[in-house]
Every structure is written in C-alpha cells, then in structure tokens.
Amino acid sequence: MLCNTYKMTVGPMHSVTLYHWEPNANSGKPMLALMEKGVAFESHYLDLLKFDQHQPDYLAINPQGTIPAMLHGERVLTESTAIMEYVNEEFPGPRLMPEDPRDRWRVRWWMKLMDQWLGPSFSMIGWKVFVGPAVSSRDPGELQAAIERIPLPERRVAWRKAIYGQFTEEELKESQRRVALGIRMLEQELANRPWLASNQYSLADINGFNLAYALPLSQPALSNDELTPNILRWLRAIYARPATKACWALGRTNLVKRVTVLEQPHSGGGG
Amino acid sequence: MRMTLYHGEPNGPSLTVLATLFAKEVQAELVRIDLESGQRHTLPCAQEPLVAMSVEGEGAVLVVAGEAMTDSVFIACYLDDVGPGAALRPADPYGRWETMHWCRQMTERTAPAAAYLGCWAHPPKADAALLERIGSVDLRARWQQIAAGKFSADHLTDSRTKIHQATEKIEARLDGRQWLMGRFSIADIETYAWLAGMVRLVPAAFAAKPRTTAWLERVRTSPAVAQALALSRTGEPAASWSVGPEINRWG
Numbered sequence: 001m002l003c004n005t006y007k008m009t010v011g012p013m014h015s016v017t018l019y020h021w022e023p024n025a026n027s028g029k030p031m032l033a034l035m036e037k038g039v040a041f042e043s044h045y046l047d048l049l050k051f052d053q054h055q056p057d058y059l060a061i062n063p064q065g066t067i068p069a070m071l072h073g074e075r076v077l078t079e080s081t082a083i084m085e086y087v088n089e090e091f092p093g094p095r096l097m098p099e100d101p102r103d104r105w106r107v108r109w110w111m112k113l114m115d116q117w118l119g120p121s122f123s124m125i126g127w128k129v130f131v132g133p134a135v136s137s138r139d140p141g142e143l144q145a146a147i148e149r150i151p152l153p154e155r156r157v158a159w160r161k162a163i164y165g166q167f168t169e170e171e172l173k174e175s176q177r178r179v180a181l182g183i184r185m186l187e188q189e190l191a192n193r194p195w196l197a198s199n200q201y202s203l204a205d206i207n208g209f210n211l212a213y214a215l216p217l218s219q220p221a222l223s224n225d226e227l228t229p230n231i232l233r234w235l236r237a238i239y240a241r242p243a244t245k246a247c248w249a250l251g252r253t254n255l256v257k258r259v260t261v262l263e264q265p266h267s268g269g270g271g
Numbered sequence: 272m273r274m275t276l277y278h279g280e281p282n283g284p285s286l287t288v289l290a291t292l293f294a295k296e297v298q299a300e301l302v303r304i305d306l307e308s309g310q311r312h313t314l315p316c317a318q319e320p321l322v323a324m325s326v327e328g329e330g331a332v333l334v335v336a337g338e339a340m341t342d343s344v345f346i347a348c349y350l351d352d353v354g355p356g357a358a359l360r361p362a363d364p365y366g367r368w369e370t371m372h373w374c375r376q377m378t379e380r381t382a383p384a385a386a387y388l389g390c391w392a393h394p395p396k397a398d399a400a401l402l403e404r405i406g407s408v409d410l411r412a413r414w415q416q417i418a419a420g421k422f423s424a425d426h427l428t429d430s431r432t433k434i435h436q437a438t439e440k441i442e443a444r445l446d447g448r449q450w451l452m453g454r455f456s457i458a459d460i461e462t463y464a465w466l467a468g469m470v471r472l473v474p475a476a477f478a479a480k481p482r483t484t485a486w487l488e489r490v491r492t493s494p495a496v497a498q499a500l501a502l503s504r505t506g507e508p509a510a511s512w513s514v515g516p517e518i519n520r521w522g
Binding site (some may be wrong): 077106120158184 | 324335339348353364365368373375377378409471516519520
C-alpha cells in the first residue's frame with residue numbers, strides 16, 4: 001500500500017486520510033470534493049485490481065471492504081456521497097451545496113439516481129470491459145481465494161460475475177438501456193441550467209463527472225457534440241477546473257487517462 | 272410558500288413525509304392519493320423526470336412553487352431546512368453524516384426488502400390501463416411482476432434477512448440511546464416508516480430485541496408520527512403497501 005501526502009492550501013485541525021482507488025466512480029467523489037475545498041489529505045491508494053480493499057489492514061478500518069473510506073482524526077467515514085456532504089460541511093473553502101433548500105433537494109435527488117440506478121449500470125459495463133479482463137489472467141486459485149475473502153455477499157457475486165464474464169445478455173442489455181436513458185435525462189437537465197442540479201457548481205456535478213467523464217469515449221454513438229452538446233459542455237467545464245486536473249493526475253491506470261478525451265471536440269462514431 | 276403534498280396511507284415514504292411535515296410545522300395542502308392502485312401516475316406531474324424516475328418507487332410527491340419533489344428522505348431534509356419546528360438532523364457535520372449514512376443504508380437495503388415483503392403480503396392493484404401510464408420501464412416491470420403474483424423465493428428469503436440485519440443494527444445502535452441519532456430525527460421517522468409493517472410479517476426479527484420494541488412504541492407515539500398515523504383511513508396503515516425501490520440488480 002503506497003502512501004503520499006498532497007499538500008494543498010488549507011490545513012484542517014485534524015489530519016485527513018483517504019483510502020481510495022482511481023479518481024473514478026466512488027473513489028473519485030471524496031477525492032475531488034476534498035481538492036475543491038482545498039483540504040490537505042494523506043492519500044492511501046488501494047489497488048482494486050489487486051484486491052487491496054479486502055486485505056486485513058484495510059478491513060480493520062472498513063470491515064465492509066468497500067472503497068473509499070476517510071479518516072478524520074478518530075472518525076471513520078464511509079459511503080462516498082455521504083462523505084462528500086461531510087467534507088463540504090466540516091471544512092472551510094468554497095461551498096459545494098447551494099444555499100436554496102430546493103436546490104439542495106435536487107442535488108441529492110440526482111446523486112441518488114446516479115449512485116443507485118445509473119451508476120450500477122455504468123459499472124456493470126465498465127467491469128465487463130475493464131475490471132474483469134484486467135484480473136482474469138491471474139492464477140485461478142489465487143482469484144478464487146481473493147473472492148472468498150470479500151466480506152459482503154453482494155460484492156462477492158459482483159466480482160465473480162466480472163472475473164468470470166458471467167453477466168447475462170439480458171443484464172447487459174438492461175444496463176445499456178439505463179445508460180442510454182440516463183444520458184438523455186442528463187442532457188435534458190443540463191439544457192435547463194449551467195450545472196446539473198442548480199446554478200452553481202455542486203456535489204451533484206462532482207458525482208456526475210466521476211460517473212460520466214469518459215462518456216464520449218465509452219458511448220460515442222450516444223454522447224457526442226452533436227447529440228449531447230450540453231453534457232459535453234458540462235464535462236469540459238468540470239475538467240477545466242484546477243481541482244479536477246490535480247485529482248485526475250493521481251490516477252495510475254489507463255482507465256482514468258480516458259479523461260483526456262475532453263480536450264478534443266468529439267463527434268459520434270460515424271453518426 | 273404554497274405547497275401541496277400528495278400522499279397515500281401513512282406508511283413507508285408517505286409516513287416519512289407526513290410526520291416530517293408535522294414535526295417541522297410546515298403548512299401544506301394535503302391531497303390523498305391511492306398509491307396502491309398506482310394513482311400517482313395520474314397526477315399532472317407524473318411524467319416529469321424527477322417524479323417518473325424516482326428511485327424510491329411509489330412514494331409521496333411534494334409540489335413547491337410548481338416543482339414536484341420526490342424521495343422521502345430528501346423531501347424530509349428540505350422540510351427540515353425550511354420549517355420552523357425543532358431540527359430533525361444533528362447540527363454538527365459528523366452527526367449529519369451519521370444520519371445520511373443511516374438513511375442511505377435504510378433506503379438501499381431495508382426499503383426494497385420491506386416493500387417486497389409488504390407487497391407480497393398486501394398486494395397493490397393497478398389496472399392494465401394504469402400500468403401503461405407508468406413512465407419508468409423498470410418500475411412498470413416491478414408492478415407487472417406483482418400484478419402477476421410472481422414473487423421470487425430467493426428475494427423473499429433475502430428480504431427477510433435484510434429485515435433481520437436492520438433490527439440487529441437498530442438494537443445495537445439504541446444501546447444507551449433513546450433515539451437513533453441521540454435526539455428524535457429523520458432517521459427515526461424513516462426507519463420506523465419502513466419497519467412498522469414488518470413486525471407482523473417478520474416477527475422473528477423483532478423477538479428478544481427489547482430496545483427496538485420500546486423504540487418502535489416511542490416513535491409511534493411521538494406527536495408528529497401519531498398525527499400522521501391518525502390520517503389513516505384503513506385503520507391499519509402498516510398493512511398498506513405499494514411498489515418500492517428495486518432490489519439491487521447486482522453487487
């Protein structure tokens with residue numbers, strides 16, 4: 001487990017340690033929120049593909065073996081979206097939740113849709129094309145033992161399906177349907193206002209960027225400058241922020257290098 | 272600000288929003304809808320994306336200044352922000368994290384299980400024409416399964432396990448506490464709203480859990496929850512169920 005300290009502008013009263021994988025999906029949410037707030041944190045990179053998150057030293061911190069987890073002084077915090085709200089409220093720095101209570105409701109509504117409905121569909125596809133193939137060449141016995149160590153039964157099922165390519169056609173088709181609908185919903189919502197859930201940059205945008213930053217690459221026929229100009233405008237605006245650049249620089253795999261797709265105009269594959 | 276709350280029998284999401292509204296002393300026009308027959312899908316706002324695609328399934332809808340809001344925990348947070356009544360979330364960020372973390376586990380793990388078991392024991396009934404109007408394809412599919420009486424044995428077993436896990440968590444949490452977050456909060460309301468109907472359906476989960484049993488009674492008789500329960504037309508609100516959140520598709 002590697003450990004680095006990233007010093008940023010403000011030092012909190014107690015030290016912050018974040019256990020995370022790549023700036024992507026759930027790990028990237030608290031990473032980017034901390035960086036937007038200018039909170040210095042000690043970064044513990046857990047290699048998801050080496051199952052670091054199921055090793056005893058991490059399970060001592062988060063017995064569920066899910067990533068990310070944050071330590072703040074003596075406190076242990078889990079659940080990436082709830083951690084982001086904590087980071088926003090606990091530390092000084094730019095406010096990442098809007099002032100208006102109805103805007104705050106909209107931020108939470110969108111985060112739930114992304115966390116519980118759209119995100120799992122994106123990740124099923126992502127696990128099939130990236131995570132599964134990345135680990136499936138390992139020693140079969142070692143993989144089997146790694147699966148057995150996963151504390152949550154639901155996660156054991158997910159890993160087994162990803163490693164052995166067991167997602168059914170029906171499951172993948174349903175995920176693709178949700179991804180297509182989710183893209184249409186995001187495009188429609190982003191036509192209403194500059195940011196996803198309110199007129200100011202918020203946790204909903206941080207959450208959404210972690211989910212969707214590679215869309216023009218992963219779903220070129222559904223998301224491009226012609227079909228979804230508002231999604232592309234929104235992703236590029238978030239990518240242009242210094243905190244996002246600093247955050248994505250912490251990535252170590254090809255997964256997060258996909259973010260550079262936002263540096264070029266993008267047209268649909270043949271469409 | 273003018274508000275209209277469309278709600279069903281005081282159970283599940285409707286109970287959460289009604290009890291929060293009363294606790295926060297917020298004035299709203301209350302409009303009864305029959306969630307068990309899918310009447311929410313006849314509302315003028317039914318096809319708005321943030322109504323049609325609510326992860327919660329069939330729940331209350333609060334309309335504020337023309338905007339239709341769904342998802343009971345987040346409506347409760349909104350009401351907590353705007354109402355003059357006593358705060359329903361802790362003031363410190365860590366206590367607020369605990370509340371949101373607790374409610375997330377409740378909505379993601381317990382609510383789908385409770386709704387599945389509730390619909391199995393007390394099936395909601397929507398006619399075919401109404402099912403056609405349901406904007407979300409996956410919510411419509413859940414309705415169709417229930418209408419056809421198709422309940423998976425695996426899901427029923429898993430749902431009972433989830434209710435056991437919830438009450439074990441509550442029993443442990445209430446060690447030295449009267450309320451889940453120390454003071455009466457959204458977490459108590461939301462947790463009670465999903466579990467009240469499970470006492471009869473999964474009695475073993477509540478057996479030999481004296482703290483949980485006492486807490487259920489404490490929540491039931493708290494002024495705002497009692498006021499919401501008094502709106503019941505059936506006299507048995509905990510037996511009123513409609514289609515809830517989806518059981519996790521994977522992982």
